Amino acid sequence: MPWHGRLNPYHLFVALYMLQQTQVATVLPYLRRFLKAFPSVKALAAAEVDQVLRLWEGLGYYSRARNLHRAAGIIVAEHRGRIPRTEAQLRALPGIGAYSAAAMLSIACGEPVAAVDGNVLRILSRVFWLPGGGREGKEKQRAERLAQAAVPTEKPGDFNQALMDLGATVCTPRSPSCDVCPLQDRCRAFARGKPDAIPQRRRAAMRNVSVVAALVRKGNKLLLVQRPHAGTWGGLWELPNVRLAEGEAEAAALEAYLREALGLQVRVGERCAGLEYGITTSRISLTVYECEVAGGRLRCREHRCGRWVKAEELAGYALPAPHRKVLRAVVVAVGGAGY
């Protein structure tokens, strides 16, 4: 884990936000860059949220970045810049749930509390044969009891980290490495020869979604809009875009959206880029059209604000990865420098 070695509570605190929903290997380079830019909780609290989002770009689940930034502000204002050391104070911070609080308390303060995340639940459900993965009802209560009973009073932080490491590197979701696992001789799933049959998987249905986006130019600038802070990709900048309703024509939908949501009358021109990507249970097809302003004035009804941005300024804006990708393709194609 990234905080192994000499423990800095602030480093652990940041890492715990980044590690929610994301694997260690993905987090590490982000964590290094982040701690270099914001070496203390005070530096983080003093930063603009846009700077924080820019460094988070690509890591996803952006509410974590906003929560971390808000939490830093609260820690500076209410705890004199020290990371809190009680469960109640930790849980009162935005984005800190039971797992992060327990990890913080056991690793930084030596309290014998179980830190149960998805990795630990997977190990428990395999070792004790909980077919549903200990996620619901009685199984969940049993998993919590088993987890708490297993935590030693000595070095509980080391124990929790060992379980996290084991889940991340040995008892992996698919093809666990049982031959090197220290729990092999007490693992019921291994004894039954079916280690990765648990937890039983529920396949989520994927749905197809079509989105059209506008590349609106004014001289050598193009229009970006900033998403509201709440919700997916909150606070990030993007090309104005709209999800198509069943059977809706792309150009007409885009033209109506720009008029209603942004107060701009546009002529929709040629398709200039396209990209397919997935988010959780959606397969998204994004198509971008060149648009020319024919009238109106920029007024943001759904977004925080809109801005006309030069190609060379794009690197300073936090964008969702798909929008960054299509913009790179389009801007490089028309000779945008330095992007």
Ligand code: SF4
């Ligand atoms: S023996 Fe295999 S399934 Fe059981 S805990 Fe170890 S890695 Fe996981």
